[in-house]
Amino acid sequence: MSSSASHHNSVDQLEQFQQNVWPVHHLADPWFLWPSNSTVHMVVNNVYERDGVGNFVIALYKLLRQHEIPCQLYAEGYESYLESLVNPLDRLAKIVKPSDIIFVHFSIYLPNLDKIAALTCQKIICYYGITPPDLLSTFDQNLANQCQWGYDQGPLVRHFQKLAAISNASAKVVNSFLDAPRSVAIIPPVLNLHKWENIASEPTTLPPYRRRFLYVGRVVPHKKIDDLIRLYSAYHALDPNSCLLVTGFNDFGNYKVMLEALLEEQPRSARERIYFLGPVSDGQLKFLYQNVDAFWIMSEHEGFCIPLVEAMAFELPIFAFAQSAVRETLGESGLVFYQKDMQKLACRVYQVLSEDSQRRQLVMAQTQQFKQLVKDSDGRAIWRLFESCLGQIYASSI
Structure with a gap:
């Protein structure tokens, strides 16, 4: 791209940024007038x-x-x-x-x-x-x-x-x-939990399997994508007609190399059902949330975890490692686990998703927590x- 084209693109993006203000009717107005001499x-x-x-x-x-x-x-x-x-x-x-x-x-x-x-x-x-x-x-x-x-x-x-x-x-x-x-x-580091109402879904080709699992976030060591791979490998043995979708940048040097080596250790039928999608647009992410069956997270460090809130908004059952901030964000909802026993966890995921009553109960609790987060x-x-x-x-x- 020429420097002139790059400049015009930046100008267009800035104008869009300045004009792209979401509706404030979901947010509280200040109850005081701001002094003109304070920045x-x-x-x-x-x-x-x-x-x-x-x-x-x-x-x-x-x-x-x-x-x-x-x-x-x-x-x-x-x-x-x-x-x-x-x-x-x-x-x-x-x-x-x-x-x-x-x-x-x-x-x-x-x-x-x-x-x-x-x-x-x-x-x-x-x-x-x-x-x-x-x-x-x-x-x-x-x-x-x-x-x-x-x-x-x-x-x-x-x-x-x-x-x-x-x-x-x-x-x-x-x-x-x-x-x-x-x-x-x-x-809470979110101000517009209703933003998805104003984002158009962008259809993208998805793997043609009956059950799809999603991770959203960075592909970095403390998010423990390696444990997601291990969990999916265990789950795949129970339900081969499934896949794992991982979004986010996957360029973290040595960690990417380690993940590639770990994938090679998994059964071929399982590793071929694990897809690293890279970064996606908001529209593509909305489409993913609308077309997967559950959200998985194995992270061992979070400050809050916004993707959990997004998964709640789309009524996806959440299966999460019980890191302290993850537990706080979920409240008494989702299905959290304190040990990474992949075989046991895979069986539990399969059971919950196979029984509508368990799935509904999980999602209902998450919906109540989401309403509280909207208020907060x-x-x-x-x-x-x-x-x-x-x-x-x-x-x-x-």
């Missing part, structure tokens, strides 16, 4: 679509923009079409005012966090959960180092007036960084955080 400065490592943190930052930016609240973005990496909207991290200290609010999204080592922590305006830091380095070091030592450095930055949260986390599990980690416990606001994600928690900051700004000015 929200949102700081994050990266702003990329199809990334949980990036998606939430984009959604929050759009929410503030819809309410005509001044907002600036700061990041190291970002979608090319966002270049005119994103500021470099080192610019923040030069332009922030005492009447402003800084909102840091903390999920890995963040350059300049010590300098941001030293600024004297009102500051919020939201912790997403940093992947434990030991889950990554075998496959990517550099990324493991970034995670360790992020943990080392943890004590800096004490310099922020307002603390937030995306789950109670993450909130416990925040308090582990402190000498004494503090209140941590829980903010209506924006009120965010408005409360901002109002609390504004109250402190006002109190210090009189």
Whole structure:
């Protein structure tokens, strides 16, 4: 693509981004007027679509923009079409005012966090959960180092007036960084759980098997795609007319090599029914959710797990390893397991999906949990955080 064509494409994407605002009738309006002299400065490592943190930052930016609240973005990496909207991290200290609010999204080592922590305006830091380095070091030592450095930055949260986390599990980690416990606001990292209503399904060719299982997310070590392969191999022995569909980027160096070797160890009939689809569009993902039979996840580290919520929205039975944030997101729904006994689990999956009453009971519980998540994600928690900051700004000015 020529530089001119690339430029026009970025301009078109930016215009679409600025115009593509979802209906706000599902979200709570702020119950206070925003002062004209206060700007929200949102700081994050990266702003990329199809990334949980990036998606939430984009959604929050759009929410503030819809309410005509001044907002600036700061990041190291970002979608090319966002270049005119994103500021470099080192610019923040030069332009922030005492009447402003800084909102840091903390999920890995963040350059300049010590300098941001030293600024004297009102500051919020939201912790997403940093992947434990030991889950990554075998496959990517550099990324493991970034995670360790992020943990080392943890004590800096004490310099922020307002603390937030995306789950109670993450909130416990925040308090582990402190000498004494503090209140941590829980903010689920989703603002538009009704977004699928406005996305057109994009049909794509699917394997012609009676039963299809789906995983949505990154193909990285701590998501334990290797355990998904082992589970499907065990399940396939019970139900050969089935397949496993894995979405997401599959370019994680040594981990990809390990998965390829693991596939070769499986019976040929099973490995031929495991499909790595790569990244998919929202429309294609909607089609997948509409045309599979269950959602599987074996992850050993999550901060919240948005795909679980999406699977609930599409009334898919969920089978999930009982990682703490996964259990919290599911509540008393789904079918969670504490041991990865693949043979036993495969039998249980087969049993649930073979008996309509068990499947319906599972989905009904998930639907109730989804309704609660919709309520918890209506924006009120965010408005409360901002109002609390504004109250402190006002109190210090009189």
